[in-house]
Amino acid sequence: MKxxxxxxxxxxxxxxxxxxxxxxxxxxxxxxxxxxDYVLSRIRAGVLEWGTVEMxxxxxxxxxxxxxxxxxxxxxxxxxxxxxxxxxxxxxxxQVMVYGQTEVTRDLYDAQDAIGATVLHDVSDVVLNDLDSDxxxxxxxxxxxxxxxECDYVAGCDGFHGVSRPSIPADVRQEYEKVYPFGWLGVxxxxxxxxxxxxxxxxxxxxALASMRNATLSRYYIQVDLxxxxxxxxxxxxxxxxxxxxxxxxxxxxxxxPSIEKSIAPLRxxxxxxxxxxxxxxxxxxxxxxxxxGAKGLNLAASDVHYLVAAMKKAYLGGDLSGLETYSADALSxxxxxxxxxxxxxxxxxxxPDQNAFEQRMQxxxxxxxxxxxxxxxxxxxxxxxxxx
Ligand code: APR
Ligand code: PHB
Numbered sequence: 140m141k142x143x144x145x146x147x148x149x150x151x152x153x154x155x156x157x158x159x160x161x162x163x164x165x166x167x168x169x170x171x172x173x174x175x176d177y178v179l180s181r182i183r184a185g186v187l188e189w190g191t192v193e194m195x196x197x198x199x200x201x202x203x204x205x206x207x208x209x210x211x212x213x214x215x216x217x218x219x220x221x222x223x224x225x226x227x228x229x230x231x232x233x234q235v236m237v238y239g240q241t242e243v244t245r246d247l248y249d250a251q252d253a254i255g256a257t258v259l260h261d262v263s264d265v266v267l268n269d270l271d272s273d274x275x276x277x278x279x280x281x282x283x284x285x286x287x288x289e290c291d292y293v294a295g296c297d298g299f300h301g302v303s304r305p306s307i308p309a310d311v312r313q314e315y316e317k318v319y320p321f322g323w324l325g326v327x328x329x330x331x332x333x334x335x336x337x338x339x340x341x342x343x344x345x346x347a348l349a350s351m352r353n354a355t356l357s358r359y360y361i362q363v364d365l366x367x368x369x370x371x372x373x374x375x376x377x378x379x380x381x382x383x384x385x386x387x388x389x390x391x392x393x394x395x396x397p398s399i400e401k402s403i404a405p406l407r408x409x410x411x412x413x414x415x416x417x418x419x420x421x422x423x424x425x426x427x428x429x430x431x432x433g434a435k436g437l438n439l440a441a442s443d444v445h446y447l448v449a450a451m452k453k454a455y456l457g458g459d460l461s462g463l464e465t466y467s468a469d470a471l472s473x474x475x476x477x478x479x480x481x482x483x484x485x486x487x488x489x490x491x492p493d494q495n496a497f498e499q500r501m502q503x504x505x506x507x508x509x510x511x512x513x514x515x516x517x518x519x520x521x522x523x524x525x526x527x528x
Contacts, residue, residue: 140168140286140287140288140289141288141289141290142166142167142168142257142288142289142290143160143165143166143167143290143291143292143455144156144157144160144165144166144167144290144291144292144293144294144451145167145168145170145275145277145288145290145292145293145294146167146168146169146170146293146294146296147170147265147267147277147293147294147295147296147297147301147302147303148169148170148171148172148295148296148297148298148301148303148423148425149169149170149171149173149175149178149248149258149260149296150178150244150296150297150298150423150424150440151240151243151244151247151423151437151440151441152296152422152423152424152425152440152441152443152444153169153171153294153296153297153422153423154169154244154247154248154251154258155194155195155198155200155247155440155441155444156294156296156422156444156447156448157169157251157256157258158198158199158200158247158250158251158254158256159194159197159198159444159448160448160451161251161254161256162198162199162254163448163451163452163455163456164455164456165451165452165455167256167257168257168259168288168290169251169256169257169258169259170259170262170265170277170279170288171258171259171260171261171262172261172262172263172265172297173260173261174260174261175248175258175260178244179241179244179245179248180241181241181244182239182240182241182325182327182400182402183239183240183241183436183437184240184431184434184436184437185237185238185239185240185350185351185352185358185434186211186235186236186237186337186350186434186438187204187208187235187236187237187238187243187437187438188235188438188441188524188525189233189234189235189236189524189525190438190441190442190445190525190527190528191236191437191438191441191442191525192204192208192236194441194444194445195243195246195247198247198250199250199253199254200243200246200247200249200250201246202246203242203246204236204238204242204243204246207238207242207353208236208237208238209236209237209238209351209353210234210235210236210237211227211234211235211236211237211336211337212226212227212228212229212234212336213225213226213227213228213229213336213520214227214336214337214338214339214523215334215336215337215338215339216338216339216340216341216488216506216509217338217339217340217341217342217385217386218340218341218342218502218503218506219342219343220503220506220507221506221507221510222386223506223509223510224336225509225516225519225520225523226516226520227520227523227524230513230516230517230519230520230521231517231520231521231524233520233521233524233525234524235523235524235525237337237350237351237352238352239352240436240437242352243437259281261281261282262279262280262281263279263280263281264278264279264280264285265277265278265279265297265302266278266279266302267293267295267302267303267306267419270293270306270416270417270418270419271416271417271418272417272418273418274289275289275290275291275292275293275417275418275419276288276289276290277290277293291418292418292419292420292451292463293418293419293420294419294420294421294422294447295419295420295421295422295425295426296421296422296423296425296440297425298423298424298425299409299424299425299428301425303419303421303425304411304421304425304426306416306419307411307413307416307419307421308416311413311416312411312412312413313411313412314409314410314411314412315408315409315410315411315412316407316408316409316410317407317408317409317482318405318406318407319405319406319407319408319430319485319489320365320491320492321345321362321363321364321365321406321489321490321491321492322362322363322364322365322367322403322404322405322406323346323348323360323361323362323363323403323404323406323431324360324361324362324363324367324369324372324377324401324402324403325358325359325360325400325401325402325403325404326358326359326360326374326377326381326398326400326401327352327356327357327358327398327399327400327401328356328357328359328395328396328397328398328399329355329356329396329397329399330355330356330357330393330394330395330396331354331355331357331394332349332350332351332354332357333349333357333359333385333389333390333392333393333394334349334389337349337350337351338385338386338389339432339484339488340384340385340386340488341487341488341489341502341506342383342384342490343490344380344383344384344490345361345362345363345384345489345490346360346361346362346384346432346488346489346490347359347360347361347362347380347381347384347385348360348361348432349381349385349389349393359377359381360431361377361380361381361384362489362490363403365405367403368403369401369402369403372401374395374397374398374401377398377401378395404431406430406431406432406485407428407430408428408429408430408478408481408482408485409427409428410426410427410471410474410475410478411426411427412467412471413467413471414426414443414466414467414470414471414474415463415466415467420447420463420466421443422440422443422444422447422470423439423440423443423444424436424440426443426470426474427439427474427478429477429478429481430481430482430484430485431481432481432484432485432488432489433477433480433481433484433485433522433523435477435480435481438477438525439473439474439477442470442473442474442477442525442528443470443474445528446462446466446469446470446528447466447470449462450462450463450465450466450469451463473526473528476522476526477522477526480522480523487502487505487506488502
């Protein structure tokens with residue numbers, strides 16, 4: 140088989156890239172290790188920057204989001220001392236869309252089906268070959284049969300544990316990492332959201348987040364020890380702990396119910412440079428991971444895709460390779476800004492095991508500054524709603 144761009148991984152990064160390239164007349168084949176049902180069973184964050192919203196619309200995958208997504212003008216930050224609202228619209232004139240990543244992925248699969256794109260599932264043994272030549276190819280196995288896909292370029296969209304990043308020689312790669320000493324226990328439940336906007340809570344017992352998917356589906360998180368096991372957390376224990384950490388006025392009125400999903404995720408900041416080697420281009424979690432505080436994961440994948448699609452169009456439609464040459468630097472400059480933002484949000488809002496009284500006062504002062512300074516709120520708003528591509 141032959142294609143112009145071989146895409147490894149059918150998560151949101153790979154599917155959005157495939158969809159936008161196909162719509163520009165550039166052929167792709169997506170190779171995904173898992174089944175479609177498996178990919179669609181993963182639950183991730185649910186806040187889209189406006190740039191991501193516009194890309195999904197441009198990809199022809201925005202109809203359901205336009206109908207069912209909820210536009211938010213702001214969000215709340217609470218501590219035992221105060222409750223601060225950041226009004227994105229007032230501060231920087233922008234908004235975000237609350238719409239689950241699982242739904243984004245489903246819409247992208249439907250959009251790929253509608254244009255007849257090639258997405259192969261249950262593909263194993265993917266190996267990227269001759270990436271530093273003019274004629275790379277990918278070998279893989281599907282239904283027990285070994286296959287070969289020839290291509291001009293390979294896009295590595297196969298997440299943190301994929302094969303693409305390790306295909307770049309170790310002596311070329313520089314990796315930066317921070318592992319946080321806690322995890323997030325997340326619960327999805329068929330209950331109305333606790334509040335109209337998201338609440339990020341800094342509490343002496345640890346961070347909590349009240350989020351949502353729609354009017355009858357809520358998503359909540361609490362900071363937990365890394366040693367904790369999901370089995371140790373009954374629904375009752377989760378709700379009790381969440382209520383302790385949210386503002387009392389919210390905790391008193393919120394509706395609880397059975398969890399329909401419960402899981403613990405570790406928190407990590409990670410960047411691998413460069414994002415391009417020879418004819419391989421990394422996008423999304425394959426190149427970087429952010430802690431979920433601020434919901435930048437999917438949005439960063441979308442911005443990588445933005446730069447790569449622009450570069451591919453310039454190369455294929457205009458014969459100009461300069462965008463491909465600068466892809467890594469272009470994508471990384473925005474990646475590092477999102478790294479800084481999600482790291483600062485994580486640092487401001489969580490209890491660290493070795494946190495002393497001074498550091499606690501620093502967190503309180505951050506929130507006090509957010510309350511009193513329009514400039515500080517603008518900084519948060521422009522980062523939360525997404526820096527320009
Ligand atoms: N071969 C083929 N596919 C693979 C391989 C492989 N060797 N390894 C991983 N994959 C697939 C995974 O099964 C997954 O479906 O690549 C896909 C990668 O998807 P994500 O992990 O979702 O990463 P990405 O598309 O970059 O999305 C970025 O979305 O999923 C979130 O946490 C992620 O928020 C981040 C954003
Ligand atoms: C979510 O709704 O899952 C969510 C929202 C905001 C975050 C992280 C996760 O910062």
